[in-house]
Amino acid sequence: MDAPSGPIGITMGDAAGIGPEIIAKLFDGGLPHPSVVYGDAGILDAAIARLGLAGRLRVELVGEPDAATGAPGAVPVLNRWQALPPDLPPGRPDPRAGRAAYEFLCHAIDDALAGKLRAIVTAPLNKKTMQAGGADYPGHTEILAERSGTQHYAMMLANQELRVILVTIHVPLRRVSELITIDNELETIRLAHRACRQAGIASPRVAVAGLNPHAGEDGRFGREDLDIIAPAVELARREGVDATGPWPGDTIFMRARRGEFDIVVAQYHDQGLIPVKYLGVDEGVNVTVGLPFVRTSVDHGTAFDIAGRGIADPGSLRAAYDLALGMTRGPGPLA
Numbered sequence: 001m002d003a004p005s006g007p008i009g010i011t012m013g014d015a016a017g018i019g020p021e022i023i024a025k026l027f028d029g030g031l032p033h034p035s036v037v038y039g040d041a042g043i044l045d046a047a048i049a050r051l052g053l054a055g056r057l058r059v060e061l062v063g064e065p066d067a068a069t070g071a072p073g074a075v076p077v078l079n080r081w082q083a084l085p086p087d088l089p090p091g092r093p094d095p096r097a098g099r100a101a102y103e104f105l106c107h108a109i110d111d112a113l114a115g116k117l118r119a120i121v122t123a124p125l126n127k128k129t130m131q132a133g134g135a136d137y138p139g140h141t142e143i144l145a146e147r148s149g150t151q152h153y154a155m156m157l158a159n160q161e162l163r164v165i166l167v168t169i170h171v172p173l174r175r176v177s178e179l180i181t182i183d184n185e186l187e188t189i190r191l192a193h194r195a196c197r198q199a200g201i202a203s204p205r206v207a208v209a210g211l212n213p214h215a216g217e218d219g220r221f222g223r224e225d226l227d228i229i230a231p232a233v234e235l236a237r238r239e240g241v242d243a244t245g246p247w248p249g250d251t252i253f254m255r256a257r258r259g260e261f262d263i264v265v266a267q268y269h270d271q272g273l274i275p276v277k278y279l280g281v282d283e284g285v286n287v288t289v290g291l292p293f294v295r296t297s298v299d300h301g302t303a304f305d306i307a308g309r310g311i312a313d314p315g316s317l318r319a320a321y322d323l324a325l326g327m328t329r330g331p332g333p334l335a
């Protein structure tokens, strides 16, 4: 498959969060590829002014992604949703911003599916304000999967030291056990293998974390590790995937960080994301594996506590942007 063409689509996320600020800083840092913001022009303009970047950056409204040419200083903005009040206060939850974040994402997905975008890079949305705005989804990942008709997908977080993929994502902890099935395990192991191959690793070493303390200690602390995870690992091995586990969850990330494994399959959100975020949210990237296009994201949230203060670190957004470019450089993102 040919590498996808078009600009990189960057979604603004929640306009009251740090999204507008880190996007302005991203453009100010200079981008190596034409890029277009799916977001609100007035909000972005206000963020640029607050940062004192108005002399260097100018917002330009575009009707289609291919109008983004990559001209220096230009920040192309595409918005098919209603304009937000330009004086929307940063840091204050607002359902209008939550709804807009959902709409920006949907428009970017539609354009990516139509082959108009090289990849999507998302700034953070706030799940509570998005839901208050009437879009009842747990997060980007589920919207991306549903709107693109993707059945098998997973959330992967990666930084320079660790790559982690989740079997269960945005669900209450009490539901995790019932979602740990052989099918879900096996599919996530396959996606882990595929993501590593896509990252250029010829023979990925996939470590699977256990669910229970010490991977169940031979069934003494729970049976999921023995009855579900181990058989799924065995099935994956029969398919030729170098999968091992279940390994005790408290030490497997340390081992992967030392280089023993290329990716860790984590059983639930915080098991997998704490080790990555503990290393710092400045370089972590969230990737949705399994979509028909590349989507990367920051690994942090809307940070309402610092929105509008000019101190938000754009590092994760830049890392997400660079990874999206890298993932779409070769012969198609989905091999």
Ligand SMILES: NC(=O)c1ccc[n+]([C@@H]2O[C@H](COP(=O)([O-])OP(=O)(O)OC[C@H]3O[C@@H](n4cnc5c(N)ncnc54)[C@H](O)[C@@H]3O)[C@@H](O)[C@H]2O)c1
Residues within 6 Å of the ligand: 013, 018, 022, 122, 123, 124, 125, 126, 127, 128, 140, 281, 286, 297, 298, 299, 300, 301, 302, 303, 304, 305, 306, 311, 312, 313, 314, 315, 316
């Ligand atoms: N990619 C996404 O869309 C995404 C990712 C994570 C969380 N969220 C959502 O964001 C909302 C807020 O989440 P939270 O409060 O748990 O986490 P958060 O990441 O927004 O904030 C946690 C802490 O990290 C700081 N922080 C975050 N990003 C920063 C940056 N770029 N520079 C400097 N400091 C930064 C914040 O100020 C805060 O102290 C929730 O609705 C959550 O679901 C969205």
Ligand SMILES: N[C@H](C(=O)O)[C@H](O)COP(=O)(O)O
Residues within 6 Å of the ligand: 138, 139, 140, 141, 142, 269, 273, 286, 297, 298, 299, 300
């Ligand atoms: N679980 C992600 C994290 O904590 O970084 C975050 O909620 C973003 O998820 P989406 O990409 O699905 O919005």
